[in-house]
Amino acid sequence: MPEMSDATLHQERAAASLRLERGLIALGIVALIAAPFFVYPIFVMKMLCFALFACAFNLLLGYTGLLSFGHAAFFGGAAYFCAYAVKAWGWPPEAAILLGTAGAAGMGLVMGFLAIRRQGIYFSMITLALAQMFYFFCVQASFTEGEDGIQGVPRGHLFGVVDLNVTMNMYFFVLAVFLIGVFAIWRIVNSPFGMILRSIRENENRAISLGYSVGRYKLAAFVMSAALAGFAGATKAIVFQFATLTDVTWQMSGEVILMTLLGGIGTMVGPVAGAGLVVGLENTLATSGFPVTIATGLIFMICVLIFRRGIVGEVYARWLAPAAEDGNRDKL
Numbered sequence: 001m002p003e004m005s006d007a008t009l010h011q012e013r014a015a016a017s018l019r020l021e022r023g024l025i026a027l028g029i030v031a032l033i034a035a036p037f038f039v040y041p042i043f044v045m046k047m048l049c050f051a052l053f054a055c056a057f058n059l060l061l062g063y064t065g066l067l068s069f070g071h072a073a074f075f076g077g078a079a080y081f082c083a084y085a086v087k088a089w090g091w092p093p094e095a096a097i098l099l100g101t102a103g104a105a106g107m108g109l110v111m112g113f114l115a116i117r118r119q120g121i122y123f124s125m126i127t128l129a130l131a132q133m134f135y136f137f138c139v140q141a142s143f144t145e146g147e148d149g150i151q152g153v154p155r156g157h158l159f160g161v162v163d164l165n166v167t168m169n170m171y172f173f174v175l176a177v178f179l180i181g182v183f184a185i186w187r188i189v190n191s192p193f194g195m196i197l198r199s200i201r202e203n204e205n206r207a208i209s210l211g212y213s214v215g216r217y218k219l220a221a222f223v224m225s226a227a228l229a230g231f232a233g234a235t236k237a238i239v240f241q242f243a244t245l246t247d248v249t250w251q252m253s254g255e256v257i258l259m260t261l262l263g264g265i266g267t268m269v270g271p272v273a274g275a276g277l278v279v280g281l282e283n284t285l286a287t288s289g290f291p292v293t294i295a296t297g298l299i300f301m302i303c304v305l306i307f308r309r310g311i312v313g314e315v316y317a318r319w320l321a322p323a324a325e326d327g328n329r330d331k332l
Helices: 002-037 041-064 072-089 093-115 120-140 167-189 192-202 204-209 214-240 250-263 270-285 292-306 311-331
Strands: none
Touching (some): 041 167, 041 250, 041 270, 072 214, 093 214, 250 292
16 A cells, blocks of 8 residues: 555656646746747847757767766857858858757867866866867868857748848747757656656666666767757857857856756756746846846855755645645545
8 A cells, every 4th residue: 555655656746747847837828939929139139049959968968877067068169160150151040050050079089089088077087178169260260260150140931931130030949949959858757768857867886787778879869969059059050149158168068957946857847947036037137237146146146055955846846745745645
């Protein structure tokens, strides 16, 4: 009887978590559709790009347990590839974004192949070193135009029909990119492949003993995360019509880590909430004269002390899980 109760409790928690995520997703989609009519659309587009970037990073950290300090290389690298293809080669935006995504995936394959040979802090340091190598490459390469970056990138027409210079057209295109990216992550996480990634995160040695090729699964997760980060970076280059060194600095890697930790690692909604918080804070304090880094650091300290699982993770742990447990006891 106790075993049945434990199994039932686990099912109740899983069902309650699923209902919460579906409700939040439905509410979020409705809010995002209405957002450009009430909020500055460019701000929301920036938030969506960074939210997808944070979700891509969370696929690696939250569901695989790999902490990368070099994800800015994929985000900024894809931005450079996309911006150059549109401006220099005259590619349409959708083809340029796919090129940026493919370029980020290729970089992820090379960097991941070198990094996954080590674990823990050694893995993180290797990713940081490789990302810094790419940063210095971007400083020296001619196609990146050095410190000036690639500026004046035309938005063009989506599929030759939709004019992306119209703000509302651009907004709903970015929203579609965000939803496609998040749906792809959701499918990965909830597939048998995603279950194996979670087992690697929880107990890598046991996954190895079960016969799984852990190195291949880690590399696959790294490449997928890099590709989705590039998807976000390439879209951002089209939105803001430039790609600069800011997108490939180590500070950008630190920023996406902060977004993910603030929202809650290992959750689908957490990185989106964290990205919205950080981007909103930066936008609010941009003209106030108060240092944004200090404000962000203070908020991070508060979240570490109060919301150790992140904002969304703590909401689930404190309110949703106890509610499911109480409901299960009432049924018994």
